[in-house]
Amino acid sequence: MKTHYRNCNICEALCGLEIEYEGDKIHSIKGDKNDPFSRGHICPKAIALQDFYEDKDRLRHPVKKTKKGFVEISWEEAYEIVTTKIKGIQAKYGNDSVATYLGNPNAHMFANQIFLPFFLRSLKTKNRYSASSVDQLPHHVASKFMFGHVLVLPVPDIDRTDYMLIIGGNPLVSNGSMMTAPDVAKRIRAIQERGGKIVVVDPRNTETAKKADQHIFIKPETDALLLLAMINVLFVENKITLNHLDDKVEGLEKIKALTKKYTPEFSSQITGIPADTIRNLALEMANAKSAVCYSRMGASTQSFGGLCLWLTNVFNILNGNFDKEGGAMFPMPAFDPALMSSKKGQTERPMEYSRVRKLPRFYGEFPVATLADEIETEGEGQIKALFTIAGNPILSTPNGTRLEKAIKKLECLVSIDIYINETNQYADVILPAASGLEIPQFDIAFNNLAIRNTAKYSAALFQPKGNVKPDWEIIAALTEKIGGHSLQGNTPEKVLEMGLMMGRYKEEGLNLENLKSNIHGLDLGAMNPCLDQRIQTNNGKIHLAHKLYEEDLKRLDKQFSEPTNDFPFQLIGRRILRQHNTWTHNSQRLSKGRNDCTLQMNPTDAKGLNIEVKEIVRVNSRVGSVEVEVGLTDDLMIGVVSLPQGFGSRKATNMSHAASRSGVSINDLTDEFRLDELTGNAALNGVGVSVEKI
Ligand SMILES: Nc1nc2c(c(=O)[nH]1)N[C@H]1C(S)=C(S)[C@@H](COP(=O)(O)OP(=O)(O)OC[C@H]3O[C@@H](n4cnc5c(=O)[nH]c(N)nc54)[C@H](O)[C@@H]3O)O[C@H]1N2
Ligand SMILES: Nc1nc2c(c(=O)[nH]1)N[C@H]1C(S)=C(S)[C@@H](COP(=O)(O)OP(=O)(O)OC[C@H]3O[C@@H](n4cnc5c(=O)[nH]c(N)nc54)[C@H](O)[C@@H]3O)O[C@H]1N2
Ligand code: SF4
Ligand SMILES: [Mo]
Numbered sequence: 001m002k003t004h005y006r007n008c009n010i011c012e013a014l015c016g017l018e019i020e021y022e023g024d025k026i027h028s029i030k031g032d033k034n035d036p037f038s039r040g041h042i043c044p045k046a047i048a049l050q051d052f053y054e055d056k057d058r059l060r061h062p063v064k065k066t067k068k069g070f071v072e073i074s075w076e077e078a079y080e081i082v083t084t085k086i087k088g089i090q091a092k093y094g095n096d097s098v099a100t101y102l103g104n105p106n107a108h109m110f111a112n113q114i115f116l117p118f119f120l121r122s123l124k125t126k127n128r129y130s131a132s133s134v135d136q137l138p139h140h141v142a143s144k145f146m147f148g149h150v151l152v153l154p155v156p157d158i159d160r161t162d163y164m165l166i167i168g169g170n171p172l173v174s175n176g177s178m179m180t181a182p183d184v185a186k187r188i189r190a191i192q193e194r195g196g197k198i199v200v201v202d203p204r205n206t207e208t209a210k211k212a213d214q215h216i217f218i219k220p221e222t223d224a225l226l227l228l229a230m231i232n233v234l235f236v237e238n239k240i241t242l243n244h245l246d247d248k249v250e251g252l253e254k255i256k257a258l259t260k261k262y263t264p265e266f267s268s269q270i271t272g273i274p275a276d277t278i279r280n281l282a283l284e285m286a287n288a289k290s291a292v293c294y295s296r297m298g299a300s301t302q303s304f305g306g307l308c309l310w311l312t313n314v315f316n317i318l319n320g321n322f323d324k325e326g327g328a329m330f331p332m333p334a335f336d337p338a339l340m341s342s343k344k345g346q347t348e349r350p351m352e353y354s355r356v357r358k359l360p361r362f363y364g365e366f367p368v369a370t371l372a373d374e375i376e377t378e379g380e381g382q383i384k385a386l387f388t389i390a391g392n393p394i395l396s397t398p399n400g401t402r403l404e405k406a407i408k409k410l411e412c413l414v415s416i417d418i419y420i421n422e423t424n425q426y427a428d429v430i431l432p433a434a435s436g437l438e439i440p441q442f443d444i445a446f447n448n449l450a451i452r453n454t455a456k457y458s459a460a461l462f463q464p465k466g467n468v469k470p471d472w473e474i475i476a477a478l479t480e481k482i483g484g485h486s487l488q489g490n491t492p493e494k495v496l497e498m499g500l501m502m503g504r505y506k507e508e509g510l511n512l513e514n515l516k517s518n519i520h521g522l523d524l525g526a527m528n529p530c531l532d533q534r535i536q537t538n539n540g541k542i543h544l545a546h547k548l549y550e551e552d553l554k555r556l557d558k559q560f561s562e563p564t565n566d567f568p569f570q571l572i573g574r575r576i577l578r579q580h581n582t583w584t585h586n587s588q589r590l591s592k593g594r595n596d597c598t599l600q601m602n603p604t605d606a607k608g609l610n611i612e613v614k615e616i617v618r619v620n621s622r623v624g625s626v627e628v629e630v631g632l633t634d635d636l637m638i639g640v641v642s643l644p645q646g647f648g649s650r651k652a653t654n655m656s657h658a659a660s661r662s663g664v665s666i667n668d669l670t671d672e673f674r675l676d677e678l679t680g681n682a683a684l685n686g687v688g689v690s691v692e693k694i
Contacts, residue, residue, distance in 0.1 A: 005032055005519045006441045006458035008046040009108040010580050013175040013182040014446055015042045016456070016521060017049075019437070024462055026050045026437075036523035037454045038182030043175060044578055044590065049436045051587035053462065057655045058418050058586075059432035060466025070420070070430070075467070078429050083481045085412045085428065089385045090123075097384040099127035099375075101368065103391025104135075104581055105435075107445040111472035111492035113337070114444075116389070119475045120364075122483020126352075127374060127383055133367040134397050135297070137681040138305035139178055141362055142313055145546035148536030150363050151338035154313065154328040155179050155449050156292040157527055158187050161326040162196040163284065163291035167223055167312070168298020168685075172207040173575050177296050180450035185211075187451075197288075199281065201226065201273075202298060203572055204600075204642055205635040216281075217637045220570045220686035222271040223295070224304040224556055226278060227311035228262035233282035234318050235259065241286070241320030248531065251545035255314060258550060270560050272637075286319055290326025293319075298572070302685045304556055306678035310549050317542060322531075329527040330534045333447040334455040334510055335499040344536040355381045359680040367680030368397045369672045375406040385412035390433070390471070394423040395582040395648045398670035398682045399623045416474050419583065422665075425652035433471045434464035442496055442515075455505075456521030457496070457512065504533070552678045567621060567688030569605070573645040573666055582646045585661035586653075597663025598631035600642040601691065606632050611693060619643070621689045623671050626664035641691060643669070645684075 004019045016035025020027040029047050033040035052058070062078035063070035073081075089097050100120060106112040120128055132140070140150035147154075156179055158164060169177065176184040188211065191198055200209035201216045201223065209215035218226060234240050235256050242249055264275035271278075285291040293315050299308040313328070321327030352361040356373040359366060366374075371393065375383045386407065394400045394407065400422075407413060407426050415424035418435045442457045464470070476487040497512045505524060515522065537543055578590045585591055599619060601611075611617055613632045618625050619641070628643065636642055647663035666684075674683040 001027060004458070004461045006461065007443065007456055007521070008042065008049065009436070009441055009443070010045045010049070010584070011175050012177055012180050012446045012449065013184065014038065014180055014443055014450065015046060015182045017042065017046055019461060021461070026053070032520060034520040036521055037452055041183035041186070045580060045584065048584060048587035048589045051589055052418070052435060053437050053465065055586055059420060059430060060468055062429065062431055062467070064429050065427060075469070078431055079477060079481055081429050082414050082478065086385055086414070086482050089411055093382065093384050094380065095124040096126050096381040098123055098125050098387070099129060099371070099383045099385070100125070100387045100389065101371065101391045101393050102130040102389050103396070104131045105390040109439065109471060110442045110444045110496065111439065111470065112390070112475065114492050114495045115472040115475040115479070115487065118485060118487055119479045119483065122479045122485040126381075128365045129368040129371050130365055131368070131391060131396060132363065132365065133369065133680055134301065134682045134684060136178055136300055137362060138300040138309040138676060138679045141306055141679045142309040144362070145548065146310070146313055146543050147534070148538070149338045149343050151341070151448060152330065152534050152536055153178065153449060154316070154322070154330055155451055156294040157326050157329045158191065158451055159526065161191060161290050161292050162194070163288040164188070164191055164196070165199045165201065165281065165285065165291070165293040166208060166212070167201045167293065167295040167308070168300070169294060169296030170202070170206040170208045170575060172211065173577050178449055179294060180446040197284070203637045203640045204574065216273055216277060219270070219272045219637070220572055220640060221302045221304060221683070222560070223299050223302070224307040224311060225262060225267040225270050226273060227308065227315055228259050229264045229267035229278045230282040231255065231311065231315055231318060232259045232262050233264060233279050234286060237283060237286070239283070239286035240318050242318070243320050243324065244529070245317065245322060245531070245542065248541050249317065250541045250543050254545035254550070255318070258545065258553060290324070291319060291321050292316060292327050298685055301682060303559065303674060303676055303683040305676040305681045305683070307549060307552055307556060314544055317544070323529045330530050331448060331450050331527055332453050332504055332524070332530055332533070333450070334453070334503045334505050334524065335442070335444050335447065335496065336503055337444055337448055338534070338536065339502060340499060342536060355379070359675070362679065367675065367682065368393060369675055369680070369682045371397070372399065372403045372406040372672060375410060384410060385414070386410055388413070388415045388417070388423055389475075390417060392421045392423045392582045395646070395665050395667060398667055398674070398684060399672040400665055400667040401624050402672065416471060419586070419655070420653050421583065422648050422652045431474050432466070432468040433474065434468045437461040438464040439470050440492065452526055453524035454521050455510065455515060455524060456518075457515040458519070548678060555677060565688050567690050569639060569641045569689050569691055571619070571621070571666070571669060571687040571689045572640060572642050572685045574600070574642050576644050576646065579646055579661065582648060585650065585658040586655040588657050591657045591661045595660055595663060597628065597644055597647045599628045599691070600631045600633050600636050602634060602636045602638045602640070603632045604638055605641075606630065609691060609693065611691070616694060618692050618694050619669060619689050620692070621669040621671060621687055624668045626668050627694065628664050641689065
């Protein structure tokens, strides 16, 4: 029996694992007690890594579509078909006719992060999309405008804070996001144990809210008004504290002018939060020894996500809790992706907009909410072919039904995935990837979001099962065959080594070799104030008030002066503990137990409609309808209903255990025209729906 140590790469928490195995048989997967960051913690999903490794339903050979369904082919044939088709389409319709969609797991594989940029560049297409625009794009946009780089992202210093305000996040279920903090439940509890306070602002009394000191219901999509009022209070009550940032901040007077009218009384009418509650919250945070406001999915995937994430930073800065212990701080990762792609000193380029709906391009990507438009609308630049790489956009992006129809019309769909999913069921070719325990592990994305600086490297534990290849090898081959750009000689390890040499721990002797010998990972210490080292604005100062935000406040004002539409309820999403997005449902361990795909609603709302618990109802939105069982709970605010994300019919897939995890897709109700117009991020929360008895 041997023991292997690595991090779990399913979610953002980076828990250390201790895996006992013999040959290719796993005996146990446990938390690694010697991991300096996760200290032994894991969740049920880590144990499912064994299921994903062994899963007989996983794709184990390249396949091509035929009239009789998918048939297995060789890698040579697969590459040949893809290369011929894609080159032909680009020759006929131009480079932009080929699009890419990168899904969430790419963020969890460092080798993909290293090789994908080469592939994307080699395709020479503008049509890049990813799951970022149904997720955290507003965080990046705020960082770009305020700190000069999309990847210079502040995170809450939860291990030292005395006060944590959580807006639209449910870390007790999600295990934390844009905040890598293994065993987040314990860390949150520790805030309370040292006499601190947790407040959760959410339209649902969530698992996290139940453990908090205070839960405040908020009407969906009105968070920007709460934040504006909290900043207003700081000015009115003379609580602006900049400390060491005194000469590092630009635009303070502008913020004062912009927030003047948003008094707690004004915001109270729209948010539904009493004015005194808003005032107290701002003052308590201003008076606390340290405090931090942390905003996540509920704040970012809504119509004012851009404003919310900007105002969150502004509040933390003006409250004297930025780049300071216990506040919002910048991590200092060993491999710093912002340093590797530094934009410092470059003047801001003019904004670019998408072809059909003129939506903004950030980070080199267009919003995925407009992917269907770009496939359906004829003319130069129309998308004719699509690569989905570790993604399932038919289930994960707004108006999946329309996107499904559009995808069926493509001349070519190519997918790199470990399963046949609801999207790549329409692929011409699927290239099967090695995954989980079959690939080396280091982390680039989430160490850049971690509440403590650590680093760990582990080699692949097992040879890939079947005729599959690690993603990066497939990506490198496609880059060479389609783009004519050879990556020969570049291995992920080599690039990693180079990144570590460019990083800030080089002097302390951090390199790949000593990472390899520190099997439990290296602790590089708590976050330190490091604004000067990380900021990338042209003058090294924080830009508080970019003009695009000022403009967007007008949209906010307009929205809440208009009457509401025909759909009386507001739909929000929720996450499920034993499920990760759309793809973990074939794990036997995770698919056990009751199916949680229910429409949660408040009993008062149900009574008004004469609806009873467990009844099947129809939920309608502008874009479609679904039929689903009702669950009644006071946890939901009156007028708000909730469906989990990540479900689908599972019919397309050949998964034998997934039946018990099938359900309706929330994205058959979400609307591709509901966007945060500033960033282009999808407004997946707050969707107007009606609920009817069948
Ligand atoms: N309404 C609503 N919609 C949402 C959300 C919501 O809260 N509400 N959440 C949004 C968020 S935050 C996200 S991140 C997106 C996720 O959206 P996507 O990224 O589109 O969806 P995933 O379910 O993460 O799909 C991942 C795919 O990658 C495959 N995969 C897993 N491991 C590997 C691997 O190692 N290699 C390869 N090549 N493939 C692999 C899986 O089989 C699966 O098909 O969904 C978004 N959609
Ligand atoms: N178990 C599990 N863990 C996961 C995932 C998973 O699928 N399952 N997915 C992973 C991914 S990809 C991500 S991005 C993270 C997301 O991590 P989180 O952001 O922590 O997760 P969510 O559960 O989406 O939390 C969003 C919260 O916002 C609330 N909300 C909805 N609308 C509004 C609003 O208008 N205002 C406010 N204030 N709140 C609102 C919802 O009720 C919900 O509680 O989770 C990750 N972790
Ligand atoms: S919390 Fe996330 S990283 Fe930790 S074991 Fe669970 S899925 Fe893996
Ligand atoms: Mo996500």
